[in-house]
Amino acid sequence: MYFCVLNYSIVMTKLSVNINKIATLRNSRGGNTPNVVQFAKDVQRFGAEGVTIHPRPDERHITYQDAYDLKPVVHTEYNIEGNPIPKFMDMVLELQPTQVTLVPDSIDTLTSNAGWDTIKNKGFLTEVIAEFKKKGIRTSIFVDPDLAQIEGAKATGTDRIELYTEAFAHEYSLGNQNAIQPYTACAELANSLGLGVNAGHDLSLDNIQFFKQNMPGLLEVSIGHALVSESLYLGVENVINMYKNKLQ
Template identity: 70%
Template sequence: MTKLSVNINKIATLRNSRGGNVPNLLQVAEDVERFGGQGITIHPRPDERHIRYQDARDLKSIVNTEFNIEGNPIPSFIDLVLEVKPTQVTLVPDAIDAITSNAGWDTLNHRDFLTDVVSTFKENGIRTSIFVDPVEKMIEGAAVTGVDRVELYTEAFAEQYALGNNDGITPYIKAAEKAHEVGLGLNAGHDLNLENLRFFKQQIPHLLEVSIGHALICESLYLGLENVVNMYLDRLR
């Protein structure tokens, strides 16, 4: 089945809003795994407004499934990932002041930069993934960098699905087929939720992993974290 990696950024946001250590980020990570989650994702940003760099270090000894650190590969981020050595690093082209991820990489214009970064991480035994829009030429560009996987940016699909337009899945199917054709593993994430995930999973071939945070945590406020993790797993089977 497709693996579920739970992004726990929102837990850190809640913790930081009050100070102290409630909710306990490390305990939540352990609980997510205990409830069946198959990975933990974090996205530290330079201002540490939610996940702090120290959180990444602390989680390294806690996460027993797959540990995915995503972010813009600025020097401080690269140093952090090389120190922590997670299972996977996902490269995301965030502006420093971005509220959330809002675009995939232009893998053609940034080919040389991405190739250097990917090489650095792979030399240290870290699986690498590049965040991309569902555009076939961008997936082909990603393959040239030597990356292991791409992660499809799924906001456009989620918006169209919410409007009742199932045709919004079409570019994602083509992107998934192209990724498989050029030998890349396939991840996906952003605005996937309990309403749209089953359809996405059923339509997208070769989907290895989804990373879900905001929706999963919001739904958990109503339905309970253990219940929601297992509801996601049900949709991915």
């Protein structure tokens, strides 16, 4: 079946670069090479509109100290992702980044692999979000492309959602363009509810343009693994500008 590409490109979509993989490379040898602070400076200089980090409890890539070290140098949008355990909440409340993205990671999760059940966790999420809002921190909830979960997110008081895009990326790589449909529907519902729409996970140069063209009101994408991998061949500055061109 042929899927029509819709014209949703009028909204400017910001590119936030997730720099976790740079920390992973650094940690594999110890020391401070590559330097995550310098990399954050560089991606902003090359045109990225934000920097994303996702410190995990075991600090296997980005560390909590990195989060503090990056604060003075991120002059675009600073997005900190993570499971709102007490240590994470204390750090975010102290640093006051532009945005905190709540992700339901378990301690042993290799990478983010599911969104929140916003209905089951409504009370918890509402309480957490209220704490961040007191400090003026924009909040986003990582969610699967499910209409009920979007409505549940609205009830928590969050400012935005981040749609978990692994399923889309996998199906699109197999030639199934219709995999975008639940994401489009969720974005349309979020827009109608007054929620901002972000997206992330497995987005790449191969799929980002199609995704953007079919997502109404897409405000931000967070891309790390693919961007860093592509940069090994094409160069970081070049890849950032390739993403920005595809997001226009």
